[in-house]
Amino acid sequence: MKTIKGKLFIGLVLIAVVGLLVTACPTALPANLSVSNLSVTPVEVEAGQAVTITVTASNTGEEEGTFNIPLEIDGDTEETKSVTIAADDSTQVSFTVIRPEGGTYTVDIFNLSGSFEVTGEIGVVNVLGVWGGTELENFQAMIAPWETETGNAMGFSGTRDLIAILTTRVAAGNPPDVAILPNPGQMITLAADGELVDLSSFLDMTAINAQYAQGWIDLGTTNPLTGIFMKAASKGTVWYNPKFFDAMGYVVPTTWDEMITLSDQMVADGVAPWSVAVESGAASGWPATDWIGEIFLHESGGDVYDQWVNHEIPWTDPAVKSAFEKFGQIVLTPGYVPGGAIGALATNFVNGSWLPYTDPPGAAMYYLGSFTEGFIAAQFPGLVPGEDYAFFPFPTIDPQFAGAVTGAADVVVAFNDNPATRSFIEYLASAEAQQIWAEIGGFISVNSNVSLDAYTELAALSAEQLTGATIFRFDADDQMPPAVQSAFWAGILEYLQTPGDLDGILADIEAIAAAQG
Amino acid sequence: MMARKLEPLLSPADGFLPRLRKILSRWPLHVILIVTALLWMTPSIGLLISSFRPATDIASSGWWTAFQTPFEFTLDNYSDVLSQNRMGQSFLNSLIITIPGTVVPIMVAAFAAYAFAWMRFPGRNALFIFVVALLVVPVQMTLIPVLRLLTDLNMAGTFPAIWLAHTGYGLPFAIFLLRNFFGALPKELMESARLDGASNMRIFFRLVLPLSVPAIASLAIFQFLWVWNDLLVAMIYLQNPELAPMTLTINNLVSSFGTEWQLLTAAAFISMALPLVVFFALQRYFVEGILAGSVKG
Amino acid sequence: MPAFLFVTVFLIYPVIDTLRISFFNRNSTEFIGLDNYEYVFTNSTAQSALLNNVLWLVLFTVLAVGLGLLFAVLSGRVRYEAMAKAAVFIPMAISFVAAAVIWRFMYAYAPEGFTQIGLINAAGTGVGLEPIAWLVEHPLPYTDVTLPGPLHTNNFALVAVGVWMWTGFAMVILSAGLKGISTDILEAARVDGAGEWQIFRRIILPVLSPTIAVVATTLVIQALKKFDMVWVMTAGNFETDVVATLMFKQMFNFSDFGRAAALAVVLLAAILPIMLISIRRFRAQEET
Secondary structure (H helix, E strand, C coil): CHHHHHHHHHHHHHHHHHHHHHHCCCCCCCCCEEEEEEEEECCEEECCCEEEEEEEEEECCCCCEEEEEEEEECCEEEEEEEEEECCCCEEEEEEEEECCCCEEEEEEECCEEEEEEEECCCCEEEEEECCCHHHHHHHHHHHHHHHHHHCCEEEEEECCCHHHHHHHHHHCCCCCCEEEECCHHHHHHHHHCCCCCCHHHCCCHHHHHHHECHHHHHHHECCCECCEEEEEEECCEEEECHHHHHHHCCCCCCEHHHHHHHHHHHHHCCCCCEECCCECHHHCCHHHHHHHHHHHHHHHHHHHHHHHHCCCCCCCCHHHHHHHHHHHHHHHCCCCCCCHHHHHHHCEHHHHCCHHHCCCCCCCEEECCCCHHHHHHHHCCCCCECCCEEEEECCECCHHHCCEEEEEEEEEEECCCCHHHHHHHHHHHCHHHHHHHHHHCCCECCECCCCHHHCCHHHHHHHHHHHHCCEEEECHHHHCCHHHHHHHHHHHHHHHHCHHHHHHHHHHHHHHHHHCC | CHHHHHHHHHCCCCCHHHHHHHHHHCHHHHHHHHHHHHHHHHHHHHHHHHHCCCHHHHHHCCHHHHHCCCCCCCCHHHHHHHCCCCHHHHHHHHHHHHHHHHHHHHHHHHHHHHHHHHCCCCCHHHHHHHHHHHHHCCHHHHHHHHHHHHHHCCCCCCHHHHHHHHHHHHHHHHHHHHHHHHHCCCHHHHHHHHHCCCCHHHHHHHHHHHHCHHHHHHHHHHHHHHHHHCCHHHHHHHCCHHHCCHHHHHHCCCCCCCCCCHHHHHHHHHHHHHHHHHHHHHHHHCCCCCCCCCCCC | CHHHHHHHHHHHHHHHHHHHHCCECCCCCCECCCHHHHHHHHCHHHHHHHHHHHHHHHHHHHHHHHHHHHHHHHHCCCCCHHHHHHHHHHHHHCCHHHHHHHHHHHHCCCCCCCCCCCHHHHHHHHCCCCCCCCCCCCCCCCCCCCCCCCCCHHHHHHHHHHHHHHHHHHHHHHHHHHCCCCHHHHHHHHHCCCCHHHHHHHHHHHHHHHHHHHHHHHHHHHHHCCCHHHHHHCCCCCCCCCHHHHHHHHHHHCCCHHHHHHHHHHHHHHHHHHHHHHHHHHHHHHHC
């Protein structure tokens, strides 16, 4: 109350000064402010939502005057607005206030007072994900408009041991509000345990259905809808050096057999055809399982692929074995890969992507998803995308499955149902949000309202690959239960070390898959 | 300390030639020490040099080639790390976590170790075995039950939660180490103090603590280091990014594909600065050992 | 005693919970008796992890304690003691995330004919040896000899990193122990004409032995629960799994809490004999 009096005093002094100046003109009454009709709408809001406070300010004097109108909340000045009002006139002055924490707040403007109540807890959405570095900065840039607009905030924790951290927190009954999972397999497991929020309960499903292809909605549906996909990648991309290909007279292969013929020719020319690199710390092996998935889809088609993913055919099935052996053909044929299997096992997948672009090229081709562009661009900032580096679509194996492609995306899931989380997910799913990251780069949206113009040249090509695919399937290992995925990663490493044990290795994975029920 | 080190240099009896002879006669000692120290330093030197190299160079040539022309050194890695908007706050958070996380367990452990070493109560040894056997419990095993407990107590995601956690995890080793040092104190000293009618409290504060300063100092260094460098415990119990210590903030520098890891080279030295200050501050308790002075040279 | 409260909440309670879970199935819904323990001792991956832990236990402990002792005793005799000790201590101060980066610079492998960015392979190829994928390969370096069981190159490479990190620990604690030796005794011995080796054997070693025991016990325990470094560098691939990494995988990748708990119990059981020895020593100490 003391401060109000203080402010009043200062206000009065100001008015007095203005008054003194005005009395210099003897003909008119000095400008004089009076406030009335304080309104607070709404009087009850959820945390993070805006409250509008309005007063009518009238100048009862006979001259124009400029007045400072301070808004106080719980006795502290929140904001002061300056208005100029003509003589004997009045105007509406309004303030917008956002409070992140629950409670009752009193509002004072001069002698008028009111109050509003904020319900709910702090509007901070805790998000757990794998991102860091530049991609985290880009994600935060994408979230910034939402934070400004709603007054909520996002608290992001990044870890590359997502499975362990998330499993621990969920098992302890202390999950984050939202998690961004790198694979739907994890989502399916969590949904089966009843941990996830039904997103269709608050999302505008008409909009979702209009903006997302049915396939992506189905992937996120564990009955009910529990996941929204974003940040997709095509995994049908073989990276090469177009200038080197031109110089050597190599032609981009369109079928597997052409690709093998080309590889043999390269060996004859003294060029290593392939860079293969599967080291990735605790996740080592995944680049190889991407190879296997892509080969499988091209060789056996979508239906058998689904059976494999859903464990309706055993791992010992000839289709699985054949995909392993085709991958083995690339890595294990002498001369194909620098350093052979050991080289593939010991080389990090990021470093492996650089070989086609060194001088002279250490290898001619590198297979890995569309995100590889970022690795090349970071290491060779002088190279021009599309000219110095580019990709060709994974070649056809069985003509009836031509144009097939596998891909992957991160999936957003929610563990807690609260207003801030709802608004966060609604925002993330929108084209408006995803456009932001798409324009920065390194992001492919599966929201069809994000225009292709938002992307860089190569990203647009991969986005088209995903939308234009004759057969699209989500990355195989990412859809499997985490246990099977781990066994698959470990199994492929073992295969490269001891190719002769393939049957035993597949039987081991089968045992683990069978145990998952 | 300095004065003592300089003394042999200034001593008139220590002429140049005798000193040289002395040094030469001790060359195996110097060779062993210098070679081992260099061997131990090599990886860290590699990291230090790399931290001043551009990312593209780190990835394409060995760090020892950095001194070949053309020189390409840069402070980019450091400025990138330091310009992270939460770096200052997380440095403070690390301090807020580490100081109680070091002091509390050492205090508690000192009392407990004294009890184990010099007080007689039933089940003493069994209890001690049990406490120390707990050293082998991997932290990962405890995360779920403890987090569940903290969640129920509404403490998850607060500083007290992580202080408690580091105290709990640090105690077994602290008790083990201190009990050993306390137990090695001369028995006669304790007994005579008791005969003089000193209470346990008095013996502990007036006798045991002052005599065990080197042990407590070395324990403090390690407890400090473990808490300072901890990533997992903070990740699980702290949750709120506002409270995140440096380890978490640094961890967030690396992308999900592991790219941008070159920033870790600079981050490693930034986060190591304080622990090294602590080491040098406490080093007089274990450097300048008893062998100093007479045989140095 | 607040100590017991902390220990109870953070350690004893989890241990009892773990013991219970180890007799149950993967999600603790069904009692399955000793099946999880059967897995620990018969499954080939688990067996290899147990053997790797034995290698860690022996090699890591002996080297770290030995080198730490050597350094603590020797560096006290030179003028640059602080620098020398700091050199050995620094690895302890580096977080294991950074340590993994450092050792990447040491062990990095590139196929023959490519630029080696790893120091060891660069030195090796510099003198005409073939490059070695240190974290992947099993045969002894530069030979075709493959030793059985845990005696693989990649295990040795990992143990070397462990020794690099933990020797500083042994050195610091042992140095603190050395402070307990009275100067007078040493001076007296020197005046009597005792050689440095004799002083070490007759005076330093006996006084230091309890501290050595403490350091050794701690390192044995570290060896048993070794996790971070193996996880960051190889994630247990290429048969480098140790019990703790396998436990982590069983828990988080395979969601088999029963097996994970059984592995934890085995670790706990392994430490008990070591603790009994340690207690016996304490008792002997008290009686003298």
